[in-house]
Amino acid sequence: MPYQPPTHSVERSLRATTGAKVVAGVDEVGRGAWAGPVTVCAAVTGLRRPPEGLTDSKLLTPKRRLVLARELESWVTAYALGEASPEEIDAQGMTAALRLAATRALEALPVRPDAVILDGKHDYLGEPWKVRTVIKGDQSCVAVAAASVIAKVRRDTQMAQLGDGHTDFGFCDNAGYPSPVHRAALERLGPTPYHRLSWAYLDALPQWQHLKRPRLVAEAVRENALEARGQLGFDF
Template structure:
């Protein structure tokens, strides 16, 4: 079949948001995270609320975009969105409470930083990492989980792009050039792994991650907590 017969892939739309607004939601926030599988740096969550109008051209899951294109779209999103906010949990907090709880805290921080509480939240994936716990106002967040929501939902795609650009910029600003954070954002690239073997972890590294088990000189720094054992990095 020739390429002229192959339909172009469609971008995200408002199908999920429209289902939620039809059920009574006025403000719908798309939520996405970045940094869950990194060895260094925070996990960052963005919550984004749209005006339900035509999205910026090329908007899609951040992983589908080049760094330059992501940055360009993020700049447009900052003015185009009705509201957006970030929440983060740093490496020490991740080590103390585990990734699931750290991710929940980061998401709550992002949602509570929005100027108005959303009536519904769309989470990318099948797992409701917000859980049923109440926010600061005592009410639990109304959550809709959607697999591949960063490809399907405009709100989540916007959150995906903003979270990625925000965290990449933060990681590039940490210094430690020998670890290559500006290029790998704290994920285990060859440059990053080589620096860890030679120099050990920085204050920005997660010390409960299993990569330390493979570094004899630095293994003694590993933090072991029974309740978070098995939460390994997801590359």
């Protein structure tokens, strides 16, 4: 399928229908990882023409993603990042952790957005934010695509730095996501301080199951229901 650049159509619609003057695109990375934080970027781009080749971060090579992220950081009108730690994910569940990270990013912007374009189908932000969810927004909306690239590069860099002290886990390559190297290291060494201890990967590691923390019941039921309907997307 030929490359289709993202546009400002959703942002223009929000401006026309709600009177929003400042619209932020929001995207997350790290939701499906075993280790590390979940990271959210909020980006405000205005209606300017985006850098060439902008799209969902997962569709870019690591080299191109890094170059584009550097360009975007000076091109966007404003951006900010927020994250929720593994401890917060374990204690509150992923939906609450996403809300926490996104709120931190949005509140760190120099100007409060009048509306938010959120990638995906599920609105994990809620009030008081005025949210428009867009499936595959990281491919179709300029601000969301910009947020996607910046968030991905920042988190990958962070995970590579964490990996310096835990080289067996391959964080430089897998960024804390499932991989054969990651699984083998877990079997031998057990989880690091950066691992999520409520995650199901521990169920397959009997020697480390004593470390597992119980998942929030409501969170587990909601995610199981979403997964059954094919609505729960994990990005890499």
